[in-house]
Each structure stands twice: as structure tokens, then as C-alpha cells.
Amino acid sequence: MKNKIRPATSIHYRVEVADAHAHLFRVTLTIPLPAAEQRVALPVWIPGSYLVREFSKNLQCLEARQGSRKTVPAEQLDKCTWQIRCDPTTPLVLTYEVHARDSSVRTAWLDADRGFFNGTSLCLRVEGHEHAPHALELPAPKALAGWAVATGLTAQKVDKRGFGTYVAADYDELVDCPVEMGTFWSGTFSACGVPHRFVVAGAAATLDGDRLLADTRKICEAEIRFWHGSKKPPYKSYLFMLNAVDDGYGGLEHRNSTALICNRKDLPRLGEPKPSEGYTTLRGLISHEYFHTWNVKRLRPGEFDSYHYDRENYTGLLWFFEGFTSYYDDLLLRRAGLLDNAAYLKLLNKTINQVMQTPGRLVQSVAQASFDAWVKYYRPDENTPNATVSYYTKGALVALCFDLTLRSESRPAQGASAGATLDDVMRALWQRCKAGPMHEADFEQALLTLGHRSYAPELARWVHGRAELPLKELLQQHGVAVFEEPAQLAQRLGLRVGESQGVQIKAVLRGGVAEQAGFAAGDEWLGLEPAGSARTRHAGQPDGWRMSRLDDLLLYAGTAKKVVALVSRDKRLMRLELAMPPALTTWRLAVQDAGLVDQWLAPQA
Incomplete structure (x- = not known):
């Protein structure tokens, strides 16, 4: 059935392949009833990816006309906004091109093999008409035979390959339905x-x-x-x-x-x-x-009740919407029967070690990490692991802690019905917030209702604090053994390195022996030689050794307590005295009590 829409008042976009080899889309935007001073603007970000990406940098050749192809001036007001002074009784038609050469899921791509775009990259927002119906017309490119279209938009009139006209209730829906084209x-x-x-x-x-x-x-x-x-x-x-x-x-x-x-x-x-x-x-x-x-597109932060496309949209709740989703993504693979318990624990193990090997977890709370996403998470540098924590990975561990705590405190007596879990909290929030905007207070109230006590102390410590999470205790209560095993050499040194062409230092972690020795991101670790009195040369013994990978350190250092690292920095050769690293450990999880693990992980009846 065709979507009911009033063509005379709908905002209409025609998106054509202008030149696949030049990676150019051509967009024709028709505004049936413009304002006398009509403003249009291209979003600066796309919901779900919290960084200002300046999509207007790819827009070019904007022209406006009314009536018999009469050109009217379009004045640019800022980096992404234009104003057109026009006759409000005559449809306003804008044409422009967009360069599409970003293969990520966030923007737009076009070549002779494939086309893809998000509306935030191509579709100017018509101020004052955001809640009007919107139509998207996709004509079949004649030069690209065999192409088809896939999109979540509602088809109004399309051919068997999907080319034609689609409709959306408003601008939000239009830009929330990306388009895939190709073979x-x-x-x-x-x-x-x-x-x-x-x-x-x-x-x-x-x-x-x-x-x-x-x-x-x-x-x-x-x-x-x-x-x-x-x-x-x-x-x-x-x-x-x-x-x-x-x-x-x-x-x-x-x-x-x-x-x-x-x-x-x-x-x-x-x-x-x-x-x-x-x-x-x-x-x-x-x-x-x-x-x-469910968790962010419908149940969503209160700050996202309506999007502001021209600036950052701050929230301190990404630990819930991204972190809790990161907890459930692998857990639901297990419940779908696509993983067994051991495979699931291996994935969880990886997340735990990632967080534990990030010094920034002791510097930044996961709530602050959520708020700072716009300037930190999507703009990593060599200091990122020392100053920040991921709201994805630590948020997933916060979800784990709430789930296992609820299960421990409400564990029924033998033969009784099961108690509350985080699953119940998520569904309660869906009902409480009517599949709409949510605030942290809603989560706290759902915990209180289902857990029969206040979880404010846990929220303060785990979400707004920087203390370590009680992971080992909670996992052991649910049948998971936690073994301490020797850590990788990079972790013991306090380094993150690349080894494709020698040993390249990517990051120096806070408090490690590499930082104490004076290593810096960007260094190339060339080799090592004995330190102090050990430098005395013995017959047949070389002065030093060339390193091609990090493990060469253990091979050539032997039993030495210290070595001199030979480092290239900005084309200068340097000698850094390095203490051999301490015996740090990492975690390995394993099933200890299969019955308890199944109560937590097994598919639900």
C-alpha cells in the first residue's frame, strides 16, 4: 500500500549519480512552500557517531532558482548553512553536488561499482519544514546497468530493482534510512x-x-x-x-x-x-x-529526545546505551546457540583484559567518558590509553557487574522461581520510558524496584567513580574461575607497539618501566646493549644487538636487570636506560561450576 503523502507540501530530494568516476552525486531539492528568507543546512554529525564531521566540506556548486529557471542568490551564513531570499508563493529548487569518497558507514561513497549514502551527508535540512513529509527520488543510472537499491525507507513508486520514489514522515526518518546501490x-x-x-x-x-x-x-x-x-x-x-x-x-x-x-x-x-x-x-x-x-534508537538518552544536527549533542549515558549493548551483543550470541560457554568467556576475557590494560580507567569515569566522546573517543592519540576509558568496553563490564550482582542478591532457594536480572531491568526500562527518552534516574529506579534496594552506591562507584570493578568476586560467585597468568611483554613494559617494520612505539602507558626510561610515542626501538658495568666487552661478545621484534629483548638481555635501549627519535639516536620489566599478570577465565554458569549464560527456556 502506498504511503499517504501530500506531494504539494512534501520536501522532495532527487539524488542522481552525476559522475561515478569523479565520485559525485547530484542532488535536486524542491521546497514547495519556502519561507521568504529560507534557510537550509547540512548536518555536522550523524546520530550514533559522536563526532562533528563537517559533512558540508563535500558539498559544492550550490545554486537556487524559482519559476522559469530564474536564479536567486544563496548566501552562505556559516560552515553548513545557507539562506535564500525568495518568493514564498513559488517553489524553490536547489541543486548541488556532493563528493562521496568515504567508505565508512557514516558518510557517502560513489564509484562505478557501488553507491552508498546517509541522508546526513547529502540532504540539506530545510529549516521550518523538518516535520513535513519528505520524499526521496532515486532515478536509475543509465550508465550503470544491473544496479539495484536497498533502503529502509518506505517505497512509494519503485521498479523491480528498487529505483524510484521513497517517502519519510519527516527529516529525522529520511536521514535515519541509509541507501545502498550497486550489484x-x-x-x-x-x-x-x-x-x-x-x-x-x-x-x-x-x-x-x-x-x-x-x-x-x-x-x-x-x-x-x-x-x-x-x-x-x-x-x-x-x-x-x-x-x-x-x-x-x-x-x-x-x-x-x-x-x-x-x-x-x-x-x-x-x-x-x-x-x-x-x-x-x-x-x-x-x-x-x-x-x-531498541537500546538507543527508541529507548534513548533524554538529551536525544530531539536531535540538533548543527552541533554536538552531549549525554553522560553512552556507558549505558553503548556499553550495555556491548555486554548483550556477545551474550545474546550465546543465548542464540551460536557460542558455547567457553567461547563466550573467551570474548569476555578479552574485554576485561583490554580495560585492565588501560591506565585511563583510573583517570576518567565511564560517565565522563560518555560526555567527552565528542572530543576524546573519536580523536585518539598516543595519550588516549593514559587519559581515557572506553564507554564501550568498561560500560560492558559495568553491565556485567549489575547483572551478576542482581543475580547474586536475588538468587532463589532451590525450587523457587528465578530472581531479578539485568534482562528484567532492560525490559522494565522499555516499559517505564515508553520506548522513548531515558534518564539515569530511570535506571536507578528500575534497579530499586527489581532489586529491592538502592543501587546508588554502585552507580557512584562503578559509573561516576574510577575505582576498580569487583569483577573477580562476582565471576567466581557465578561459577567462573579466574586465573592469573603471565602478561605479554608489551604490557609488562607498558608499551603499545607495531612490528611490521621493526619495533615502532605507538603509545607509552602511564607508570610502566618504558615511561620511566623515557620512551615516547613515535620512537623506533632499534636495538639494545648492556647497561652500566655490564658494558665491558668480553671476547667474541658484541657491543649490542639489533632488534626486529619486541621479544628480541628477552633473547638478548638474558639475566640482566637493566639494558640500554637504542632508540631513533626524530632521526636522532638516543640511549635510554631501561629496567627489565616486572612479572605482571593477565586474566584467563574458565568454567568452574557448569551449573552456575548455565544459570547465567545458557539460552532461556
């Missing part, structure tokens, strides 16, 4: 009675599409049932858009679709006996972005 692979499945489509661009001939669809269906059904039981989800259909490339990873959630990017080699392959580690990571990404359909 992609496509498959469909039904999850809990709802149609889903999966399209993949750039896949090799070895793609096992049946396996991808079957696994994704299990994920979708597990998450629909998590939120709604036997009821239907809050959308009529859903679209996955995956771009397979040589090297890339990421995703961006939307209200009834998601855009994904992965390494081509991580796709499931025909004849592959068991999932690769890369494919397990891809399934976790699929699970993560799909969970966002």
Missing part, C-alpha cells in the same frame, strides 16, 4: 514473523550466504524475544547492509536498518567446517547493531 548479493529471511533482508557488497564468490542468513536469523529471534517475548518488534521490516572490504570494521545503527563494514575474509565461506574468529567477531557486530534497534 550486491541479497538474501531474505523471516524472524518471529517479520521480514528481514541482508545485502552484501564486495563479497567474494566463496560467500556462504545461507549460513549468514541462518545465523543472523537466530540473532534476530533471540533479541526480539529478549525484548518482547512472543510479541512483534517495533518495525515492519528490517535491512542489513554490509560492505565487505580488504580491511575495515564497524557499524552504525538505524531505526529499521543498519550499515556494516567488515573484512572480506571474515565472511562465512562455503565448505568452511567451523566459524572463523573473524566471523565470530562479525556476528557480534551484527548482534550489537541489531540490539541498538
Whole structure:
């Protein structure tokens, strides 16, 4: 059935392939009833990715006209806003081009093989008309035979390949439905009675599409049932858009679709006996972005009740909306039957060690990390691990702590019904906030109601504080053994390095022996020689050793307590006296009590 829309008053965009080799889209924007001084603006960010990206840098050749092709001046007011003085009784038509050469999920791409765009990169927002119906027309490019279209927008009049006109209730919906174009692979499945489509661009001939669809269906059904039981989800259909490339990873959630990017080699392959580690990571990404359909696209920070596209939109709740989603993405793979307990604990183990190896966890709270996302998380440098903590990874561990604490405190007597869990809290928040804006006070109240006590102390320590989380105690209470094992050499030194061409220092971690010796990010570690009195040369013994990888340190240092590191910095050769690193440890998780672990992890009946 066609979407009911008043063409005379709708904002209309026509997006054409102007020149695929020049990577140019041409956009024609028609405003039926403009203001006398009509303003239009291109967003500076895209919801779900908290960085001002200045999309207007790619816009060029803006022209405005009315009536019989009469040109009217368009005055640029700032970096992303234009004002057109015009006759309000005559439709205003704007034309412009957008250069599209960003292969990420956040912006736009166009070449002779593929087209992709988010509305925030191409569609000027018409001030005063944001809540009017919007239409998007996609004419088939004549020079690119065989192309098709995939989008979550509602089709109004399209051909069998998807080219034609789509409609949206308002600007928010328009820019929340990205568009994929090209000769992609496509498959469909039904999850809990709802149609889903999966399209993949750039896949090799070895793609096992049946396996991808079957696994994704299990994920979708597990998450629909998590939120709604036997009821239907809050959308009529859903679209996955995956771009397979040589090297890339990421995703961006939307209200009834998601855009994904992965390494081509991580796709499931025909004849592959068991999932690769890369494919397990891809399934976790699929699970993560799909969970966002509920947790951030509908249940969302109160500050996101309405978006401001021209500036930063601050919230201190990304630890909940990204972190808790990061907790559930792998957990729901387990409940969907795509992981066993040991495989799940291996993924959790990786997250724990990532956080524990980040000195910034003792400097920045996860709530502050959420607020600072605009200036810190998306702009990493060599000091990032010392000054910040990820609201994804630590937020996931905060979710783990709340879940296991609730389970411990409400663990029923033998034969009694199960007590409260974080699952119950999430569903209670969905009901309490009516699938809409949420504040931290709502989370605190849901914990109080279901946990029968105040969790304000935990919120203060785990979310707003910088103390270590009680992970070991809680995991052991739920049947997980925690073993301390020798850490990797880089961690013991307090370094993050690259070893593709010698030993390149990427980051020097706070408090480590490398920092004490004077190492700096950007150094090239060339070699080592004995320190102090050990420099006395013995017959046949070289003065020093050339290093090609970090482990050479242990080979050549022997039993020495100190060595001299030979370092190149800004083309200068330096000698840094380095104490041999202490015996630090890292964690390894294992199932100790299978019954207790199953109560937490096993698929729900």
C-alpha cells in the first residue's frame, strides 16, 4: 500500500549519480512552500557517531532558482548553512553536488561499482519544514546497468530493482534510512514473523550466504524475544547492509536498518567446517547493531529526545546505551546457540583484559567518558590509553557487574522461581520510558524496584567513580574461575607497539618501566646493549644487538636487570636506560561450576 503523502507540501530530494568516476552525486531539492528568507543546512554529525564531521566540506556548486529557471542568490551564513531570499508563493529548487569518497558507514561513497549514502551527508535540512513529509527520488543510472537499491525507507513508486520514489514522515526518518546501490548479493529471511533482508557488497564468490542468513536469523529471534517475548518488534521490516572490504570494521545503527563494514575474509565461506574468529567477531557486530534497534534508537538518552544536527549533542549515558549493548551483543550470541560457554568467556576475557590494560580507567569515569566522546573517543592519540576509558568496553563490564550482582542478591532457594536480572531491568526500562527518552534516574529506579534496594552506591562507584570493578568476586560467585597468568611483554613494559617494520612505539602507558626510561610515542626501538658495568666487552661478545621484534629483548638481555635501549627519535639516536620489566599478570577465565554458569549464560527456556 502506498504511503499517504501530500506531494504539494512534501520536501522532495532527487539524488542522481552525476559522475561515478569523479565520485559525485547530484542532488535536486524542491521546497514547495519556502519561507521568504529560507534557510537550509547540512548536518555536522550523524546520530550514533559522536563526532562533528563537517559533512558540508563535500558539498559544492550550490545554486537556487524559482519559476522559469530564474536564479536567486544563496548566501552562505556559516560552515553548513545557507539562506535564500525568495518568493514564498513559488517553489524553490536547489541543486548541488556532493563528493562521496568515504567508505565508512557514516558518510557517502560513489564509484562505478557501488553507491552508498546517509541522508546526513547529502540532504540539506530545510529549516521550518523538518516535520513535513519528505520524499526521496532515486532515478536509475543509465550508465550503470544491473544496479539495484536497498533502503529502509518506505517505497512509494519503485521498479523491480528498487529505483524510484521513497517517502519519510519527516527529516529525522529520511536521514535515519541509509541507501545502498550497486550489484550486491541479497538474501531474505523471516524472524518471529517479520521480514528481514541482508545485502552484501564486495563479497567474494566463496560467500556462504545461507549460513549468514541462518545465523543472523537466530540473532534476530533471540533479541526480539529478549525484548518482547512472543510479541512483534517495533518495525515492519528490517535491512542489513554490509560492505565487505580488504580491511575495515564497524557499524552504525538505524531505526529499521543498519550499515556494516567488515573484512572480506571474515565472511562465512562455503565448505568452511567451523566459524572463523573473524566471523565470530562479525556476528557480534551484527548482534550489537541489531540490539541498538531498541537500546538507543527508541529507548534513548533524554538529551536525544530531539536531535540538533548543527552541533554536538552531549549525554553522560553512552556507558549505558553503548556499553550495555556491548555486554548483550556477545551474550545474546550465546543465548542464540551460536557460542558455547567457553567461547563466550573467551570474548569476555578479552574485554576485561583490554580495560585492565588501560591506565585511563583510573583517570576518567565511564560517565565522563560518555560526555567527552565528542572530543576524546573519536580523536585518539598516543595519550588516549593514559587519559581515557572506553564507554564501550568498561560500560560492558559495568553491565556485567549489575547483572551478576542482581543475580547474586536475588538468587532463589532451590525450587523457587528465578530472581531479578539485568534482562528484567532492560525490559522494565522499555516499559517505564515508553520506548522513548531515558534518564539515569530511570535506571536507578528500575534497579530499586527489581532489586529491592538502592543501587546508588554502585552507580557512584562503578559509573561516576574510577575505582576498580569487583569483577573477580562476582565471576567466581557465578561459577567462573579466574586465573592469573603471565602478561605479554608489551604490557609488562607498558608499551603499545607495531612490528611490521621493526619495533615502532605507538603509545607509552602511564607508570610502566618504558615511561620511566623515557620512551615516547613515535620512537623506533632499534636495538639494545648492556647497561652500566655490564658494558665491558668480553671476547667474541658484541657491543649490542639489533632488534626486529619486541621479544628480541628477552633473547638478548638474558639475566640482566637493566639494558640500554637504542632508540631513533626524530632521526636522532638516543640511549635510554631501561629496567627489565616486572612479572605482571593477565586474566584467563574458565568454567568452574557448569551449573552456575548455565544459570547465567545458557539460552532461556
